[in-house]
Amino acid sequence: MSQLFPAKQVLGFVFSLLLTTVALTVYFLDMSFTAGMTILLVTAFIQAGLQLVVFMHAGETKDKGAIYTNVFYGLIIALVTVFGTLLAMIWDM
Amino acid sequence: MKIDNSLPLEYSTEENSLKILGFWIFLGAEIMLFATLFATYFTLENRTGSGPTGAEIFQITPVLFETILLLTSSFTVGLGIHAMRIGKQKAMITFFSITLLLGLAFLGVEIFEFVTYVHEGAGIQTSAFTAALLTTLGTHGVHVTLGFFWGLFIILQIKKRGLTPQTTNKAFIFSLYWHFLDVVWIFIFSFIYLKGMM
Numbered sequence: 001m002s003q004l005f006p007a008k009q010v011l012g013f014v015f016s017l018l019l020t021t022v023a024l025t026v027y028f029l030d031m032s033f034t035a036g037m038t039i040l041l042v043t044a045f046i047q048a049g050l051q052l053v054v055f056m057h058a059g060e061t062k063d064k065g066a067i068y069t070n071v072f073y074g075l076i077i078a079l080v081t082v083f084g085t086l087l088a089m090i091w092d093m
Numbered sequence: 094m095k096i097d098n099s100l101p102l103e104y105s106t107e108e109n110s111l112k113i114l115g116f117w118i119f120l121g122a123e124i125m126l127f128a129t130l131f132a133t134y135f136t137l138e139n140r141t142g143s144g145p146t147g148a149e150i151f152q153i154t155p156v157l158f159e160t161i162l163l164l165t166s167s168f169t170v171g172l173g174i175h176a177m178r179i180g181k182q183k184a185m186i187t188f189f190s191i192t193l194l195l196g197l198a199f200l201g202v203e204i205f206e207f208v209t210y211v212h213e214g215a216g217i218q219t220s221a222f223t224a225a226l227l228t229t230l231g232t233h234g235v236h237v238t239l240g241f242f243w244g245l246f247i248i249l250q251i252k253k254r255g256l257t258p259q260t261t262n263k264a265f266i267f268s269l270y271w272h273f274l275d276v277v278w279i280f281i282f283s284f285i286y287l288k289g290m291m
Contacts, residue, residue, distance in 0.1 A: 004184050006175055013168040020160060023283055026291050027153060036291045044283040048276045055171040055272045058117075061104055067117045074121030078128030085132035 012054035019043045101178050103265035105258045116266045120273050127277050130229040140221035147289030150215050155206045156286045159199050166195035167275035170268045177264060182256055186248055193244045196237055203234050233281060236274055243267055
């Protein structure tokens with residue numbers, strides 16, 4: 001039975017619950033917008049990285065380089081899309 | 094077909110490795126798709142017109158349920174893949190079934206949430222904010238719905254054909270998709286709900 005629950009994945013799950021709890025503090029505690037957004041950005045991106053490495057086995061085979069390059073490419077386009085839009089539409093720069 | 098026994102079954106042929114890499118490229122495109130939805134949402138989130146604001150309609154309880162359900166389902170599908178790699182077909186099917194049940198429960202809570210929004214006067218046509226919100230949440234929800242049926246067919250195929258290089262490859266790719274949906278939800282949870290309720 002215990003071989004069905006590898007330590008790496010169980011710890012990954014516990015850690016992801018922990019990150020969710022930390023993210024929830026922005027709702028339950030009173031804090032500034034900047035502090036709240038900082039917490040959310042940090043917890044969300046760690047959480048995403050955790051899923052990628054622990055659960056999606058991104059670095060396991062010889063395709064590791066291609067997989068990470070592709071994910072980072074997608075991520076860069078995503079960040080440019082989101083922050084470019086914010087710059088032009090919201091922050092008026 | 095050359096089978097490399099040093100690798101897990103789902104990677105064992107050249108074709109299998111290529112299919113997994115191909116699916117990662119698809120996921121890269123999905124990241125960009127959701128980025129455009131988030132960019133739209135962030136642009137329109139304060140354009141509430143005469144409709145309600147996010148702070149008025151968001152409720153922490155259903156959102157917490159959805160988050161826990163999806164996080165746990167991502168964990169169980171990971172356990173399913175682990176069981177598959179050590180050749181335990183029964184355990185794998187059990188973990189996959191739990192995953193799909195959790196996914197179904199997630200969809201149940203999300204549908205309940207949408208019905209509540211509409212009752213509170215926040216339909217998809219109410220304001221720019223509700224349109225962007227429901228489109229983003231809806232796109233994620235449609236992905237989960239699709240994933241539910243995909244996973245169901247994978248389970249049926251593995252019951253019928255057992256663990257072969259083909260079926261394990263399909264199951265592994267499904268698990269990538271399911272984890273990805275969890276990642277997207279983390280961003281929805283953080284930057285739509287928690288940010289909106291802060």
